[in-house]
Amino acid sequence: MTFESLNIAIALPEVFLLTMACLVLVVDVFLPQTKRNFTYVLTQLTLIITFALVLSNQTDARVLAFNDLFVQDAMADVLKLFILMVSFGVFVYSREYLIARDIFKGEFYVLGLFSILGMMLMVSANNLLMLYLGLELLSLCLYALVAFSDSRQRQGSGNASEAAMKYFVLGAIASGMLLYGMSILYGLSGSLALSDIALAVMESSKADNAQHIGMIFGLVFIVVALAFKLGAVPFHMWVPDVYHGSPTAVTALIATAPKLAGFAMLMRLMVEALGGLQADWQQMIIVISILSMAVGNIFAIAQTNIKRMLAYSTISHVGFILLGILAGTSAGYSSAMFYTISYAFMSLGGFGIIMLLARQGFEADNISDLTGLNQRSPWFAFIMMILMLSMAGVPPTVGFWAKLAVLSAVVDIDMVWMAIVAVFFSIIGIFYYLRIIKVMYFDEAVDTQPLECGRDMQIALSTNGLAILALGLYPAALMSLCVSVFN
Amino acid sequence: MFADLPLLSLVVWLPIFGGVAVLLSGDKGDANGVRVLSLVISIATFVLSLGLYTGFDSSTAAMQFVEKTAWIPAFDINYHFGVDGFSMPLIILTTFTTILVVIAGWEVIKKRPSQYLAAFLIMEGLMVAVFAALDAVFFYIFWEAMLVPMFILIGVWGGERRVYATIKFFIYTFIGSVFMLVALIYMYFKGGSFAILDMHMLKLTMNEQLLIFFAFLAAFAVKVPMWPVHTWLPDAHVEAPTGGSVILAAIMLKIGGYGFIRFSLPITPDAAHALDWLIILMSLVAVVYIGFVALVQKDMKKLVAYSSIAHMGFVTLGLFVVFQIWENPANASSSGAALAVEGAMIQMISHGFISGAMFLMIGVLYDRMHTREISAYGGVVHSMPIFAAFAVFFAMSNAGLPGTSGFVGEFMVILASFQANFWYAFLAALTLILGAAYTLWMVKRVFYGAIANENVRALQDINSRELTIMTVLAVAVLVLGLWPAPVIEVMHTSVESLLQHMSVSKL
Numbered sequence: 001m002t003f004e005s006l007n008i009a010i011a012l013p014e015v016f017l018l019t020m021a022c023l024v025l026v027v028d029v030f031l032p033q034t035k036r037n038f039t040y041v042l043t044q045l046t047l048i049i050t051f052a053l054v055l056s057n058q059t060d061a062r063v064l065a066f067n068d069l070f071v072q073d074a075m076a077d078v079l080k081l082f083i084l085m086v087s088f089g090v091f092v093y094s095r096e097y098l099i100a101r102d103i104f105k106g107e108f109y110v111l112g113l114f115s116i117l118g119m120m121l122m123v124s125a126n127n128l129l130m131l132y133l134g135l136e137l138l139s140l141c142l143y144a145l146v147a148f149s150d151s152r153q154r155q156g157s158g159n160a161s162e163a164a165m166k167y168f169v170l171g172a173i174a175s176g177m178l179l180y181g182m183s184i185l186y187g188l189s190g191s192l193a194l195s196d197i198a199l200a201v202m203e204s205s206k207a208d209n210a211q212h213i214g215m216i217f218g219l220v221f222i223v224v225a226l227a228f229k230l231g232a233v234p235f236h237m238w239v240p241d242v243y244h245g246s247p248t249a250v251t252a253l254i255a256t257a258p259k260l261a262g263f264a265m266l267m268r269l270m271v272e273a274l275g276g277l278q279a280d281w282q283q284m285i286i287v288i289s290i291l292s293m294a295v296g297n298i299f300a301i302a303q304t305n306i307k308r309m310l311a312y313s314t315i316s317h318v319g320f321i322l323l324g325i326l327a328g329t330s331a332g333y334s335s336a337m338f339y340t341i342s343y344a345f346m347s348l349g350g351f352g353i354i355m356l357l358a359r360q361g362f363e364a365d366n367i368s369d370l371t372g373l374n375q376r377s378p379w380f381a382f383i384m385m386i387l388m389l390s391m392a393g394v395p396p397t398v399g400f401w402a403k404l405a406v407l408s409a410v411v412d413i414d415m416v417w418m419a420i421v422a423v424f425f426s427i428i429g430i431f432y433y434l435r436i437i438k439v440m441y442f443d444e445a446v447d448t449q450p451l452e453c454g455r456d457m458q459i460a461l462s463t464n465g466l467a468i469l470a471l472g473l474y475p476a477a478l479m480s481l482c483v484s485v486f487n
Numbered sequence: 488m489f490a491d492l493p494l495l496s497l498v499v500w501l502p503i504f505g506g507v508a509v510l511l512s513g514d515k516g517d518a519n520g521v522r523v524l525s526l527v528i529s530i531a532t533f534v535l536s537l538g539l540y541t542g543f544d545s546s547t548a549a550m551q552f553v554e555k556t557a558w559i560p561a562f563d564i565n566y567h568f569g570v571d572g573f574s575m576p577l578i579i580l581t582t583f584t585t586i587l588v589v590i591a592g593w594e595v596i597k598k599r600p601s602q603y604l605a606a607f608l609i610m611e612g613l614m615v616a617v618f619a620a621l622d623a624v625f626f627y628i629f630w631e632a633m634l635v636p637m638f639i640l641i642g643v644w645g646g647e648r649r650v651y652a653t654i655k656f657f658i659y660t661f662i663g664s665v666f667m668l669v670a671l672i673y674m675y676f677k678g679g680s681f682a683i684l685d686m687h688m689l690k691l692t693m694n695e696q697l698l699i700f701f702a703f704l705a706a707f708a709v710k711v712p713m714w715p716v717h718t719w720l721p722d723a724h725v726e727a728p729t730g731g732s733v734i735l736a737a738i739m740l741k742i743g744g745y746g747f748i749r750f751s752l753p754i755t756p757d758a759a760h761a762l763d764w765l766i767i768l769m770s771l772v773a774v775v776y777i778g779f780v781a782l783v784q785k786d787m788k789k790l791v792a793y794s795s796i797a798h799m800g801f802v803t804l805g806l807f808v809v810f811q812i813w814e815n816p817a818n819a820s821s822s823g824a825a826l827a828v829e830g831a832m833i834q835m836i837s838h839g840f841i842s843g844a845m846f847l848m849i850g851v852l853y854d855r856m857h858t859r860e861i862s863a864y865g866g867v868v869h870s871m872p873i874f875a876a877f878a879v880f881f882a883m884s885n886a887g888l889p890g891t892s893g894f895v896g897e898f899m900v901i902l903a904s905f906q907a908n909f910w911y912a913f914l915a916a917l918t919l920i921l922g923a924a925y926t927l928w929m930v931k932r933v934f935y936g937a938i939a940n941e942n943v944r945a946l947q948d949i950n951s952r953e954l955t956i957m958t959v960l961a962v963a964v965l966v967l968g969l970w971p972a973p974v975i976e977v978m979h980t981s982v983e984s985l986l987q988h989m990s991v992s993k994l
Contacts, residue, residue: 374643378513378602389635394661395628401559404624404672408562411672419672423665430661434638434654442642442650476559483561 007065010072013053013080014120020046021113028106036104040095043109044088047116051084064126068193071126074485075337079123079264083257086344087116090256092460093352094249096453100359101247103149111148112253115141119261125268128182128192135229136175138261142254143168146246163245170238174228181221185273188214194273201276216280222269223284230262231311232318233291240303243311248358248365251307252351255314256344259321263340266325267333278328285326290421292319297429307365309432310350313391316429317343320406323422327409330486335405338482342390342398342471349387349464353380356453356461370436372445380451381440383465390468392433393426398471401479495552495568498536498582499616502528506608509601518600522593525604529586532611536582539575545977548572548984550621550684558625564681567622572981573748573832574618576974577741580839581618583963584737585611587956588730591847594952595854596644596728603644606636607730614738618745623671623681627664630706630742634660637731637739645726652719652726659719663709667750670702674754687753690993693761700758703751704766710743713766713803714773717796724792725859729850732788736795736842741835744802748828752806753988759807760989766807771914773800778921782928787852787859790929791845794885797918798838798897804915805831805900809989811907823906828982829975830899836974837884837892837967844881844960848874851953852933855946861932865939870946875934877949877957882930884964886923892967 008015024046028039054077062073091112098104118137125131147164186192188211189200204211224235231239243251270281296316303309321343324336357364357373364370374381390399403426410418471478505528509521544551550569558566570578588607596603613633620626634657641653675681678689691699709716720740724732752759759766774797781793805827812823851874852867853859868875884891887898897918904912938944949957967974 374602394635395631400628400631404562404668407669408672408675411669412676416669416673419669420666423669427658427662427665430658431654434657437638438642438650438654441639442653474558476561479559479561 006067007063010057010063010065011070011124012057013050014117014124016053017046017050017113017117017120020050021110021117024106024113025110028110031106033104036106039106039109040091040104043113044091046113047084047088047091051081051088054080054084069127069130070121070124072124075264075267076124078337078481078485079260080120082341082344083116083119083123083260086256086260086348087112087253089348089352089460089464090249090252092456093252093348093355096457097247097249097355097358101149103247105148107148108145108249111141111145115145115253116257119257122261122268123264125265126194128186128194128197128273131265131268132175132178132182134261135178135265138258139171139175139229142250142258143171145250145253146242148250149247159245160247163242166238166245167242170228174225174235177221177228178225181218181225184214184218184221188218194268197273198275201274205276215274215277219274219277219281220284222274223281223288226262226266226269227288229265230259230318230321231315232288232322233295233315234288236292236295236315239315240308240311243307243314244305244365248307248351248355248363252348252355255310255351256348259314259318259340259344259347263321263337270325271333282326282328285322286418289319289322289326290418292316292322293422293425294319297425297432300429300432303432304367305365306354306367306370306436309367310347313429313432314347316425317391319425320403320422323418324406324409327406327413327415329409329413331412331483332406332409334479334482334486335402335409337485338405338479339402341478341482342402342468345464346387346390346399346468349383349461349468350391352457352461352464353384353387356380356451356457367436367439370439371443372448373440375445375448377451380461383461384440385437386465386468388433388436390472392430394430396469396472398468398475398478400472401475405479492538493554494535494538494542495570495615495619496554498532498539498578499568499612499619501535501612502532502585502608502615503612505532506605506612509608510605512601514599514601518597521601521604522589525589525608526586528608529582529589529611533579533582533586536579536615539570540579540977543570543575543977545572545980548980551575553621555621558622562624562675562681563679564624565622567625567682568616568619569621570619571984572978573745573985576832576836576977577738577745578615578618580741580836581611581614581738584733584839584843587843587847587959588733590952590956591733591850592728592730595850596730598644603640603728603730606640607734610636610640610734614734614742617742621683623675623683623686625681626683627668627671630664631661633739633742637735640731641723641727644728644731647726648722649726652722655719656723659709659716663706663716666702667706670699674699683749686750687988689754691755693757693994696755696758696993697761700751700755700762703746703755707743707746707751708769710746711740711799711803712743712796713769713800714777714796715769717773717777720796721789721792724795724846725786725788729846729853732792732846732850733843736792736846737839740795740799741839744799744806744831744835747803747806748832748985753985755993756989757992757994760810763807763810766803767811767911770800770804770807771911773797774804774915774918775921778918778925781925782921784925785861787849787861787929787933788846789859790861790925791842791849791885794845794922794925795838795842797922798834798842798893801834801897801900801915801918802831802838804911805834805896805903808900808904808907808911809986811911812903813990815907817906823903824986825979825982826899827903828985829978830896830903832896832978832982833892833899833967833971833974834896837896837964840960840963840967841881841884841891841893844877844957844964845885847953847956847960848878848881851949856942861929863939864933864943865936866934867943867946868934869938870944871948873954874949874957877961878930878934880961881964882926884968885926887919890965890968892964892971895968895971
């Protein structure tokens with residue numbers, strides 16, 4: 001193997017991100033707490049430069065690197081760009097929140113950067129090993145992040161530790177499932193490379209050989225693991241507790257960018273490697289998707305905590321994303337991608353508002369904390385309304401187009417009944433989103449003090465909300481981007 | 488004069504952007520500023536929309552003032568506006584009513600007036616867009632988006648049970664419409680186009696037609712509203728602020744009727760034919776049963792809300808009785824079918840004026856007395872003689888007195904129903920008695936008799952602002968009642984074209 005065959009330039013953004021993450025780690029150690037802002041700026045600068053590197057590195061072709069472990073294609077590029085964008089937003093929103101909570105620490109940024117690196121590796125994985133390493137890098141960072149506030153914040157009464165423990169144990173089980181499924185695939189195909197596995201799957205389904213059953217056996221474990229990681233029903237138990245227990249800054253990180261990476265993992269595993277088993281996994285995903293939409297939307301109604309409500313709403317959105325995937329057509333994949341990207345931005349904005357509401361020593365995570373927001377800060381109430389309407393899929397917001405895209409994908413494969421089931425559950429879902437609007441607009445404010453925040457947060461939140469609206473008015477650009485990825 | 492302008496886009500976007508401007512100007516300064524600004528915007532929109540009438544060519548059923556630009560190429564969704572004889576009068580009705588609503592809320596709304604007025608202006612643009620949209624997804628977007636300002640209007644400026652009413656309103660309408668969305672997507676894959684006019688031509692089997700018909704019915708029947716999915720309407724009306732009730736009754740209900748004309752009848756003619764008995768039955772139940780329900784209401788707004796449902800029954804009756812008129816061999820050559828559809832349209836426009844006037848009248852009383860209970864009033868004529876005169880006039884037109892617009896539409900529909908079946912006409916004609924009974928009885932109890940209490944004695948008669956609104960509406964009701972020919976002429980060719988679509992089987 002020569003050095004050239006490593007084709008290291010392809011992975012330049014990842015290499016840069018890794019270097020910078022290590023640098024931030026070292027630099028941060030020598031900074032006094034008063035200079036902590038430097039870590040923040042350095043982190044954001046890293047993300048911006050990585051973004052620029054991905055952008056300049058873009059190719060239409062499919063390029064392999066690191067002995068075919070690593071792939072760069074259109075899907076990887078687009079997803080990486082959005083992962084970086086969303087993470088940038090999370091860091092902007094969380095700065096004041098972390099300062100107010102006395103957890104404005106370098107660890108948050110170092111672990112955050114490493115988790116972003118993990119996501120980027122997942123997105124670019126061309127090999128089961130790579131995929132697994134990326135996933136574990138992401139997950140381990142997130143486990144630590146969930147727990148990292150508790151040692152300093154006693155009044156949290158161990159919520160975060162409990163969440164971290166739950167997240168870790170269930171996440172480890174899911175990883176074990178994934179590894180088991182992967183080992184079966186490896187045993188049957190003799191390779192860890194996704195393309196080799198795809199060939200073996202084709203081979204096995206051609207003849208009526210016993211391998212086919214084995215493949216399906218492996219597939220089941222992989223589907224279970226993916227459902228765990230994405231938080232799809234019936235493997236969703238960890239989602240509400242983790243969303244609720246983590247500091248909101250960490251919840252925002254968990255709820256946004258990793259969904260994009262999860263989508264990539266789905267595409268790499270289910271479509272690229274196991275595309276030949278589509279008829280088999282389609283049935284499993286139909287069940288998981290319907291259950292997710294049902295449980296997510298129905299359970300969300302009963303929540304009084306907005307983070308838990310958004311957790312159940314995430315579960316239902318995952319159901320919708322799976323709806324696009326199960327169509328098994330390129331239109332379906334692009335609609336699922338469109339959905340995932342729009343969801344990441346909606347949920348980013350939603351958690352941004354929650355962090356905005358939180359103040360010193362007070363976690364504003366109950367729905368009642370939003371009471372009368374329109375009187376306090378009409379502009380932020382308006383943004384939150386747009387976000388909620390978008391999550392509910394009401395036009396003219398991007399959420400409507402996302403739902404339209406996945407629904408048309410399933411109607412296209414003659415599964416009209418599936419579309420009807422999906423709209424039925426989205427009707428149930430509309431209720432709890434409307435309740436947020438009701439609380440903000442119809443109820444009288446108890447506390448009429450306007451919300452205060454820095455200029456950076458104001459600009460970021462406004463951009464985020466208006467982007468949801470603008471994409472709703474003109475979704476063509478993002479939509480054709482997603483379509484072009486799968487052509 | 489307006490030939491070169493993208494007139495429909497202007498009529499849609501001027502109030503929307505104007506509403507955003509009103510919203511941004513905020514409530515910090517003098518509220519009169521935003522009021523004047525809103526009034527100017529609404530009048531400008533109305534004047535622009537008149538250009539649709541003056542430039543309209545009533546000799547063709549083709550879409551006019553068409554604007555078409557690719558919007559989302561991935562799904563072949565177009566920015567596609569256009570009007571025909573059905574949508575043009577309804578657009579003008581919308582822009583006209585919005586002016587009245589802006590004036591009606593002038594000094595009454597003290598709580599965040601800029602948000603209140605902005606909601607109406609934005610809603611105006613969205614409703615015009617619903618009538619003008621010729622692309623199904625484009626239509627659907629405005630159809631849904633229009634719920635949001637109304638949701639907020641009822642929820643923020645409504646009465647005591649506003650939260651219950653507004654959430655019920657939103658969810659009812661939303662449930663109805665999502666199934667329509669699935670039907671639209673289905674037809675897109677079937678025919679390869681989201682253009683509504685292409686869907687008119689799309690061949691569909693009977694099974695497909697039935698399912699699509701029910702999907703549309705879910706959307707439009709809730710909106711009209713037809714018995715038995717009407718229960719959201721009395722709640723929404725009672726809790727809504729006056730302006731919200733006016734828009735709801737005058738325009739939003741019409742969107743349901745318009746949906747039948749634009750979607751159900753031409754796209755699924757065979758299913759509509761097969762199920763016309765169901766719609767006629769539901770319409771007659773609305774006319775008769777809801778008429779009785781209206782009779783026993785204690786709340787004025789609720790009474791008018793129920794009377795709206797009964798009057799809208801004529802619209803659906805007129806639209807669906809067509810098939811039975813054709814089936815009756817006795818009138819093979821008559822123009823009964825056109826009469827029925829035109830009657831339905833006239834009824835929609837006339838009901839826009841009359842129900843708007845009725846709700847504004849109740850608003851006038853409510854602003855002074857803060858109650859809508861009929862029993863709290865009595866002898867109002869002694870303290871408000873001018874207002875009482877208008878009240879009697881509008882009550883008469885609500886009851887369908889000849890010479891007012893309320894008579895024309897109902898009479899045309901009843902006349903057409905005779906050609907289908909005597910009993911349809913008989914039952915529908917009961918409304919002339921029932922309508923008179925519930926409306927005039929309410930007027931008697933509120934306006935006549937001895938003065939009920941000191942509050943009534945202290946009432947001030949209507950001021951010039953209220954007088955203006957009432958006069959304008961009274962003139963509109965009279966003109967349409969005495970001389971409906973121009974409106975009928977505008978829509979006649981479009982009606983013929985619709986009937987043509989309905990008569991050709993798609994099987």
